[in-house]
Amino acid sequence: QSLFAPRQSLAGRKVAITAGPTREALDPVRFLSNHSSGKMGFALAAAAQRAGAEVTLIAGPVNLPTPSGVKRVDVTGALEMRDAAERAADLCDIFIGAAAVADFRPAKFAEQKIKKREDNNEETVALVKNPDIVAGIAARTERRPFTVGFAAETEKVLEHARGKLTRKKLDMIVANDVSVADGGFDSDRNAVTVIDAAGSEMLPSALKTELAEQLIARIATRALAP
Numbered sequence: 001q002s003l004f005a006p007r008q009s010l011a012g013r014k015v016a017i018t019a020g021p022t023r024e025a026l027d028p029v030r031f032l033s034n035h036s037s038g039k040m041g042f043a044l045a046a047a048a049q050r051a052g053a054e055v056t057l058i059a060g061p062v063n064l065p066t067p068s069g070v071k072r073v074d075v076t077g078a079l080e081m082r083d084a085a086e087r088a089a090d091l092c093d094i095f096i097g098a099a100a101v102a103d104f105r106p107a108k109f110a111e112q113k114i115k116k117r118e119d120n121n122e123e124t125v126a127l128v129k130n131p132d133i134v135a136g137i138a139a140r141t142e143r144r145p146f147t148v149g150f151a152a153e154t155e156k157v158l159e160h161a162r163g164k165l166t167r168k169k170l171d172m173i174v175a176n177d178v179s180v181a182d183g184g185f186d187s188d189r190n191a192v193t194v195i196d197a198a199g200s201e202m203l204p205s206a207l208k209t210e211l212a213e214q215l216i217a218r219i220a221t222r223a224l225a226p
């Protein structure tokens, strides 16, 4: 993008974004989840809306206000998030998977609260793999939006992110080192590397709101490139 080129507008474009964690229920009172705050996904939704897009934000359980002008769909588990994401993807031009989807869910949901007993000092929970939401959308042959994923890594960040870009057939991936203090899950700041088939670009540590503006600008440029 040249210094003098106007920012690519997203006016008239539809963008769908997943954000936050998912909760995988074990029984009526317990779940498996992770520390995702949803801040990055919500910041992306706000930035895309400001760029002129019609935004659908598919949100796991998070404690964040809905960005103004954004359509929010609240979900809990990965399967519910997948269904909402697939529906939104049918209509959108750009799909961004920013959610920290639980990789596994309990194999069965206990209808009643699981009780501890006198004799079970150890307990095991059987888990089954959740569907990969962003990969499912990127693998479409019809109605396939420009698809962007995130890669949360604690080591070999770029190598693992490039692997995910290829394996999931994404158009772009945002690599995120979640092992550093100044970044990752609950922080207001983050530093990322944007990777696509053409190469990579480091975006240094910034507020997630600022980073979101930069990411949306790059996604818009790449997605709408003739």
Ligand code: CTP
Pocket: 018, 078, 097, 098, 099, 100, 101, 102, 103, 130, 131, 132, 133, 134, 135, 148, 149, 150, 151, 152, 153, 164
């Ligand atoms: N993702 C998804 N559905 C899943 C798991 C992940 O859509 N069931 C998406 C995330 O939203 C993110 C990307 O895939 O955009 C990468 O997520 P990440 O957890 O970093 O990668 P995984 O493929 O799950 O691999 P691993 O956790 O083993 O590193």
Ligand code: CA
Pocket: 101, 102, 103
């Ligand atoms: Ca994962």
